[in-house]
Amino acid sequence: MRLSQYFLPTLRENPAEAQIVSHRLMLRAGMIRQQAAGIYAWLPLGYRVLRNIEHIVREEQDASGAQEVLMPTIQSAELWRESGRYDAYGPEMLRIRDRHGREMLYGPTNEEVITTIFRDGVKSYRDLPKNLYHIQWKFRDEVRPRFGVMRGREFLMKDNYSFDIDKAGATRSYNKMFVAYLRTFARMGLKAIPMQAETGPIGGDLSHEFIILADTGESAVFCDRGLVDKDILGRAIDYEADLQPLVNEWTALYAATDEKHDQAKFEAEVPPDRRLSARGIEVGHIFYFGTNYSAPMNAVVSGPKGEPIIPEMGSYGIGVSRLVGAIIEASHDDAGIIWPESVAPFRVGLLNLKPDDAAVSRACTELYAGLKGKGVEVLYDDRDLRPGAKFADMDLIGLPWQVIIGPKGLAAGKAEVKARAGGQREEIPLESVVPKFTS
């Protein structure tokens, strides 16, 4: 993409409305614009990141055996009366009426819908287990939206729902999601640590929040440093095998949010040099909740002897739009965003420092075509601006690599390649640029 043609309204100053760094940077980098409190429009750059995140989530869900569906944003009140939650939910739920006066709502979550879909389509224990997910916009009318997309009222979320014949099966489904989540966040360049969460009325230990570490995180977290060093992407995962040992490996070490933190236990279990107290942002939550919805909504299957079985359910969420902000919180510097390659809107930023110079522009055009031809996503800054403005914009939007072409380097047949993370620069021959990003 040529930057001269791209819709990238960057801001030089911090908008007064934005307080935290990810919100400021997303506005300044031209990723989003606020439409109302907690409601945002996604501009091209931001939307590319959102889709990249969505893509990783989808791949890992599919790999784990979950199947994608798409449920509506608008649901009927009747459905929620069936589960008993219509009156229980409170003013967070956006309630609306259609032209016939029927009570509708903009879905804050999807347990009811999925349960009816399951109920209508699955009649036998032989059809279990099932795990269905979707990635859809949700709305919760928060009293006080803030932090940009980190805590908006409208947000994009991946949520899925597992149905199993018994608790053991539900645990297997839970473990699959546990591992899929570890992989999902790791692929985004994040250190996500599973922490025991409140389990509500069901009890037990099958509920974890996935918290990523970021200095500006909203809650304090405490954990064993060993968790941060663990690597999931290097492991071969067989989702058909017993994942319990793997899950145990991650849950054996101490990890707690401030609500559940027990300082005495922390000190007893974790050696001093491994005690990590940091700040974190919740980006995912997995939850086993048994028959809370299947029972009241009469989602029953027949067992081997014809007896009714009420499936054991679990639900699993990832805040997709929140992740965009969360990644920035975890990865930025004074100059701007530093995208991990896996989610970056473009991989390479190509800077033409002197568009007036025919030789420089020719070299840039060739590199641009060469990179694009090899499938490298490249944003080519061909605008007629001073070099300083280009550097500033490029650092702000945080593409992982900058290829800088100016008259000086070009005279020596060199391009300068700068890594946005760390800022290391190297001069390489022009003809090495394309291979560098394709080999």
Add this chain to the structure above:
RNA sequence: CGGGGCGUAGCUCAGCCUGGUAGAGCGCUUGCCUUGGGCGCAAGAGGCCGUCGGUUCGAAUCCGGCCGCCCCGACCA
């Protein structure tokens, strides 16, 4: 929902106390200049001063209602 603050140009803000018909910097447009970190000079464009009403000869400015946004707290993916 309790407490606090703010709505003036695309962005950041001044002006408001002490009413007299609107300003700065950045951004934008044009020209010159410049070309490795938001350069310089010059000339421009751009605002029903959130909205409705009141007071007044006259309201961005004073008074009231409404709307919107932000911050702290409680709450939350």
